[in-house]
Structures are given as structure tokens and as C-alpha cells.
Amino acid sequence: MRVEANGRRARTLATSALFAALIAVGGLISIPISPVPLTLQSLFVYLSVLRLKESSSISIAIYLFMGLAGLPVFAGGAAGIAELIGPRGGFLIGFLAASIISGFMASKFKKFFWKAMALVVCELIILFAGWLWLSYWVGLLGALWLGVIPFIPGDGVKICLALAVDKKIRFRDGSGSAFS
Numbered sequence: 001m002r003v004e005a006n007g008r009r010a011r012t013l014a015t016s017a018l019f020a021a022l023i024a025v026g027g028l029i030s031i032p033i034s035p036v037p038l039t040l041q042s043l044f045v046y047l048s049v050l051r052l053k054e055s056s057s058i059s060i061a062i063y064l065f066m067g068l069a070g071l072p073v074f075a076g077g078a079a080g081i082a083e084l085i086g087p088r089g090g091f092l093i094g095f096l097a098a099s100i101i102s103g104f105m106a107s108k109f110k111k112f113f114w115k116a117m118a119l120v121v122c123e124l125i126i127l128f129a130g131w132l133w134l135s136y137w138v139g140l141l142g143a144l145w146l147g148v149i150p151f152i153p154g155d156g157v158k159i160c161l162a163l164a165v166d167k168k169i170r171f172r173d174g175s176g177s178a179f180s
Helices: 001-027 041-068 081-085 089-108 112-147 150-175
Strands: none
Touching: 001 041, 001 150, 041 081, 041 089, 041 112, 081 089, 089 112, 112 150
């Protein structure tokens, strides 16, 4: 039994590291549209939540530590503490808060609808944290127009894509019915 638990922990850590790397790659795919660029990072945060559930925060923590250590993993290849305390920092911290809450939700609810709701909550937390933080620099209304509104349509698409990829993975690896 102990070997089995160690194997599960090792698999979780390896999968967390993989998602941290994917989130970093998602940040390199960056379209600068405002103080906050459009990236694919949130897609990989969503997939991390769906696959790792309550352990998804491990992948986000690894990602944040990589960036703080100076690796160019934040949006557009940025790194360092300046990114966390700068205008985009709220979104990065939002990744961690969102993964904790929505990861817990994803672990408790197995039906597709509730997994979708977990991702909607995930995105709302990320946007809320980013909006609050960005508002320090551009005001509440400016943060809404620059850091929230432009991202809603694309984030909806990313949520649908994450749900579709998760469904396909679950069907292929036998971890659940494709329609659960």
C-alpha cells in the first residue's frame, strides 16, 4: 500500500510540474492588447484544475516560484518579483487562489455541469483578483475595461476547450466515462 501511495504522489508531482511548464509556455504565446496581454496561460490553469483537482495549486505554485526565481515564464517571457507586484500581478496571484477553490470544487463534483461551473468560478476569481490589483494603476473602471472585459469571450472559448480536452483524456485513459 505504501508503494502505491508514493507512486500516486510521484505522479501528482510530475503532472504538476508538467502543468507548470505548460502554463509557462502558454505565457510565451502572448498578444499585448493592454497592460494585461492575451495568453494561453488560463487554458492550462483550467486543465490543471480538471486533471489535478485539489492538487492543481501545486502546479501554480511551481510556476510562480519559477518566475520568481528569474526564469522567463510569465507572459511575454517576463520574470521576477516586479511581475507579481506590477499591474499584472493580481492575475498571477489569482491563478493560485482560483486553483485552490476551483480545484476543490472539481474534486467534489463529478458531473460535467459542475466541472464547467468550477472553471467558471476559476475564471471569475482570476479576473476579480486581476481587476482589483490592476485598479491600483488604472482605476476601477479602467481595470474593468482593460483587464476584464476584453478577456471574457476568449476565456469562454478556453473553458470549452479545456472541458473538451479533459473529456477526451478521461475517455482515453479510462479514468471515467466520457460523459460523466
